[in-house]
Amino acid sequence: MPAAARALVETLVAAGVEHLFTLSGNQILSVYDAAIGRPLTLYHTRHEAAAVHMADAWARLTDRPGVALVTAGPGHLNALSALYGARMEDSPVLLLSGASPRGERGLGAFQEIDQAAAARPVTKAAWTAEDPQRLADDVARALSLAQSERPGPVHLSLPGDLLEANVADASAARVMLTAPARAGDAETKTIVEMLAAAKRPVIIAGPGMARGSRWAAVQALARTTGVPALPSESPRGLNDPWLHGANASLAQADVVLLLGKTLDFSLRFGRGPAWAAGCHFVQVSAEPTPTRDGVLTIVADPLAVTEQLTAKAGSASTTGWTDEVARIRATTPPGWNDLRRGTSSPMHPLAVCAAVQPWLDRGATLVADGGEFGQWAQAGLEARERLINGPSGSIGSAMPMAIAARLARPTAPVFALLGDGTFGFHALEIDTALRYGLPFVAVVGNDARWNAEHQLQLKHYGAERAVACSLLPTRYDRVAEALGGHGEHVERASDLPAALARAVASGKPAVVNVVIDGVAAPTFGTAARGH
Numbered sequence: 177m178p179a180a181a182r183a184l185v186e187t188l189v190a191a192g193v194e195h196l197f198t199l200s201g202n203q204i205l206s207v208y209d210a211a212i213g214r215p216l217t218l219y220h221t222r223h224e225a226a227a228v229h230m231a232d233a234w235a236r237l238t239d240r241p242g243v244a245l246v247t248a249g250p251g252h253l254n255a256l257s258a259l260y261g262a263r264m265e266d267s268p269v270l271l272l273s274g275a276s277p278r279g280e281r282g283l284g285a286f287q288e289i290d291q292a293a294a295a296r297p298v299t300k301a302a303w304t305a306e307d308p309q310r311l312a313d314d315v316a317r318a319l320s321l322a323q324s325e326r327p328g329p330v331h332l333s334l335p336g337d338l339l340e341a342n343v344a345d346a347s348a349a350r351v352m353l354t355a356p357a358r359a360g361d362a363e364t365k366t367i368v369e370m371l372a373a374a375k376r377p378v379i380i381a382g383p384g385m386a387r388g389s390r391w392a393a394v395q396a397l398a399r400t401t402g403v404p405a406l407p408s409e410s411p412r413g414l415n416d417p418w419l420h421g422a423n424a425s426l427a428q429a430d431v432v433l434l435l436g437k438t439l440d441f442s443l444r445f446g447r448g449p450a451w452a453a454g455c456h457f458v459q460v461s462a463e464p465t466p467t468r469d470g471v472l473t474i475v476a477d478p479l480a481v482t483e484q485l486t487a488k489a490g491s492a493s494t495t496g497w498t499d500e501v502a503r504i505r506a507t508t509p510p511g512w513n514d515l516r517r518g519t520s521s522p523m524h525p526l527a528v529c530a531a532v533q534p535w536l537d538r539g540a541t542l543v544a545d546g547g548e549f550g551q552w553a554q555a556g557l558e559a560r561e562r563l564i565n566g567p568s569g570s571i572g573s574a575m576p577m578a579i580a581a582r583l584a585r586p587t588a589p590v591f592a593l594l595g596d597g598t599f600g601f602h603a604l605e606i607d608t609a610l611r612y613g614l615p616f617v618a619v620v621g622n623d624a625r626w627n628a629e630h631q632l633q634l635k636h637y638g639a640e641r642a643v644a645c646s647l648l649p650t651r652y653d654r655v656a657e658a659l660g661g662h663g664e665h666v667e668r669a670s671d672l673p674a675a676l677a678r679a680v681a682s683g684k685p686a687v688v689n690v691v692i693d694g695v696a697a698p699t700f701g702t703a704a705r706g707h
């Protein structure tokens with residue numbers, strides 16, 4: 177009789193899951209064994225959080241669930257910080273974690289902790305499989321939950337003995353997606369009328385609505401109604417560096433339609449002075465969300481509602497405003513051209529952006545992390561495919577995400593821009609990239625400090641109280657070389673284009689260590705404490 181682990185593998189395969197991002201451990205080896213010969217490839221990483229970041233990036237880029245498999249106790253706990261990123265990004269990730277055996281529960285089993293309880297705050301649902309005969313159903317339910325309603329991470333703990341138990345039937349269970357909830361006719365009518373009557377309406381799409389086919393649906397609504405649509409994926413929200421001066425336009429809005437986004441911290445909870453007095457908000461969320469005075473809240477699937485509104489809306493009447501918002505969004509401050517062309521050493525982050533942009537224009541994927549250098553990358557680069565660290569405000573995801581980006585878009589080069597501090601989080605994933613032949617170019621903005629926090633210290637405490645934020649001017653390019661990758665060290669802007677070209681041509685994971693000027697991130701309007 178087959179092991180239950182086989183039913184797990186078959187259910188993943190039947191659901192179209194092709195990749196398992198993983199790191200080994202006692203309790204999950206039966207799954208590795210069951211995957212042999214099946215169309216399910218294991219990508220083993222150097223840290224469990226990296227496996228989850230890869231699953232998250234895969235899910236975001238392909239709109240298909242990303243699955244990570246890690247071991248019990250500490251392996252599971254290592255994975256959780258990355259799950260928070262997926263939760264905040266509305267990214268359909270399934271975290272499967274080995275767990276201590278059922279029969280030893282409560283006896284102090286090896287690596288025994290309440291894993292489902294630990295995962296609950298960063299998932300839509302988390303539970304432990306209890307019956308080997310029903311494992312396939314558990315997996316199918318978890319995959320369904322991750323993709324239904326508000327997409328997001330789901331966790332399933334897998335006791336080692338349960339995975340190894342024999343089952344009569346190891347065939348797959350089918351994943352049934354729940355039908356998206358639509359808004360009522362009266363509700364859509366109200367929204368359409370509010371948008372039509374508004375002078376300066378704006379649509380804001382949350383992270384799940386700001387990518388792939390959902391973003392295309394939002395743009396269709398924007399075209400039909402003439403209401404400008406902006407994505408909201410940055411923890412800096414209204415100060416999202418990619419918006420440039422368009423944050424000032426938001427402050428003038430009189431009606432704001434939030435799709436897959438609520439009035440959270442990043443939107444200053446809808447309070448002044450960030451928003452005009454009397455601005456009307458409509459929030460459409462698939463998840464129940466607290467009602468607020470003066471905020472029309474509709475609990476329904478944001479994509480379904482977007483399509484309903486597009487079908488119902490009349491033609492545009494606010495084109496002048498729409499053009500203005502688009503123009504301001506695309507306009508960068510006057511001094512930026514000089515900074516892009518600058519020849520000073522150490523380099524300004526925008527001079528780095530200037531060398532990367534031509535690659536993005538030719539279709540490369542952009543991955544941008546946080547920190548000050550990450551903010552400059554997000555502000556100064558335009559890319560058709562872009563992954564950023566997202567509303568979690570967490571740093572560290574760029575290296576593993578770059579690998580998954582290459583897997584999702586195998587013919588496009590990948591540029592990951594990250595700070596020197598952030599590089600330390602998952603630097604060893606260069607090894608993973610090399611083992612699987614998934615090259616990318618990490619452009620490390622090296623200012624020898626945790627600059628984002630250093631800048632806050634300067635602002636709030638003064639230079640004499642700026643502590644615990646300096647790093648060494650380390651040659652991170654040599655880390656890449658030591659691991660078998662390609663390294664470039666660049667101090668002058670004029671050397672950067674050729675270094676990037678050599679990094680891509682090497683066909684290896686590459687680190688371009690760029691000595692940069694540790695300047696503060698760009699701000700447009702009110703400065704925010706940030707990430």
Ligand SMILES: Cc1ncc(C[n+]2csc(CCOP(=O)(O)OP(=O)(O)O)c2C)c(N)n1
Pocket residue numbers: 546547548549550569570571572594595596597598599621623625626627628629706707
């Ligand atoms: C997981 C996590 N730890 C710490 C922070 C706080 N933090 C935000 S930016 C930053 C500094 C990043 O330094 P670096 O990568 O060198 O980029 P820089 O700001 O220097 O350009 C830190 C520590 C965070 N956002 N996430």
Ligand SMILES: [Mg+2]
Pocket residue numbers: 595596597621622623624625626627
């Ligand atoms: Mg730094």
